[in-house]
Amino acid sequence: MHKFFLLLFTPLLIFAKVHYAKVEPYDSVVLKSAVSAKVLEVSLEDEGQKVEAKRVIHLDDRLDKINLENSQKSIRFFEQMLTINQEIAKSLKGSMERQESYYKRISTLSTASKTQKDNAYSSYTSVKTQYLGTKEKIVSLEKQIMDMRYQVAQLEDIIEKKSIFLTRKYLYKLMVRSGDFVNPGTPLAEVQDIAKAKLVLFLDPEELDGIERKTVYLDNKRTEYKVNKVWRVADEKYISSYRAEIYIPAPETMFSKLMKVELK
Numbered sequence: 001m002h003k004f005f006l007l008l009f010t011p012l013l014i015f016a017k018v019h020y021a022k023v024e025p026y027d028s029v030v031l032k033s034a035v036s037a038k039v040l041e042v043s044l045e046d047e048g049q050k051v052e053a054k055r056v057i058h059l060d061d062r063l064d065k066i067n068l069e070n071s072q073k074s075i076r077f078f079e080q081m082l083t084i085n086q087e088i089a090k091s092l093k094g095s096m097e098r099q100e101s102y103y104k105r106i107s108t109l110s111t112a113s114k115t116q117k118d119n120a121y122s123s124y125t126s127v128k129t130q131y132l133g134t135k136e137k138i139v140s141l142e143k144q145i146m147d148m149r150y151q152v153a154q155l156e157d158i159i160e161k162k163s164i165f166l167t168r169k170y171l172y173k174l175m176v177r178s179g180d181f182v183n184p185g186t187p188l189a190e191v192q193d194i195a196k197a198k199l200v201l202f203l204d205p206e207e208l209d210g211i212e213r214k215t216v217y218l219d220n221k222r223t224e225y226k227v228n229k230v231w232r233v234a235d236e237k238y239i240s241s242y243r244a245e246i247y248i249p250a251p252e253t254m255f256s257k258l259m260k261v262e263l264k
Contacts, residue, residue, distance in 0.1 A: 017207060017263075018261075019202075019203075019263075021258070022200070022255075022257070022259075023197050023198075023251055023255050023256060024197060025193055025197060026196045026198050028191070028192045028193070029190070030175075031188045031189050031190075032184075033183065033186045033188055036184060037059035037162055038182075039058075039059055039060075040059060040178065041057070042057055042176060042177055042178050043057070044174065046166075047171055049170070050168070051169055051170070051171050053166075054165065054166060055164065055165050056164055056166055056171055057174070057176065058162065058163055059162035059182065061162040068152060068155040068156065071155060072152060078141050078144050082141040082145065089131060089134040089138060092131035092134055096127045103117075169193060170192040170194045171189060171191060172191065173190040175189055195250060196247055196248065197247070197250050197255065198245050199245065199246040199248065201227075201245075202238045202243060203263075208242060211230060214227065214263040216261065218259050218261060219259055225248060227244050227263070228245055228247045229244065229245045230245075231243040246261070
């Protein structure tokens with residue numbers, strides 16, 4: 001009786017459900033436009049190719065570059081004006097201090113006439129007004145420089161967003177052509193990371209028990225791979241299953257190969 005029970009129970013311990021998974025790129029994203037612009041250039045020859053380092057989409061940025069150049073020149077002009085006014089303020093401050101000292105000295109002299117005292121006070125207040133006016137202009141110039149630097153940063157960001165550069169990525173699909181006009185959110189291209197690959201499985205709840213300790217078999221061969229990521233909420237499409245991913249090296253030839261996967 002006991003022997004018969006063991007014969008039935010032992011195969012259940014080693015039983016593993018067979019899954020079939022396609023070798024997929026590690027990541028896939030759809031790049032979308034962040035700006036409104038006309039499409040100037042699209043690198044159609046790179047579609048379906050791994051791009052090492054190249055611009056594959058160029059949106060119209062000509063006016064932005066002109067605006068950027070003018071804004072940078074404006075900053076230099078404002079900086080020159082700031083330097084000049086700082087020198088003027090320095091000179092006026094010295095004159096103001098001397099006029100203030102003279103006025104304070106003459107205002108206490110009984111021998112000085114009222115006209116002399118009034119003239120001394122008038123000269124002091126006049127140069128002080130000029131000094132304060134120059135200081136106000138300096139503050140205004142500093143504010144203008146700060147605003148222009150922010151504008152330059154915005155233009156640089158816009159120009160950067162109008163060129164889609166790829167570095168060691170697979171350009172799976174181009175979604176626009178030269179002459180198209182795009183708005184923010186318009187899909188531009190689908191790009192894949194093929195530096196490594198992944199296998200996507202949909203597991204039954206009982207398969208999740210001790211999954212971190214299970215050995216991965218691929219095409220009946222034992223491997224050192226592990227299940228790298230498990231969703232603990234049932235999948236939207238396979239409502240009674242849980243998504244899991246196994247990360248493996250990128251294939252030497254082509255993706256999309258179907259592999260037999262077992263977890264034991």
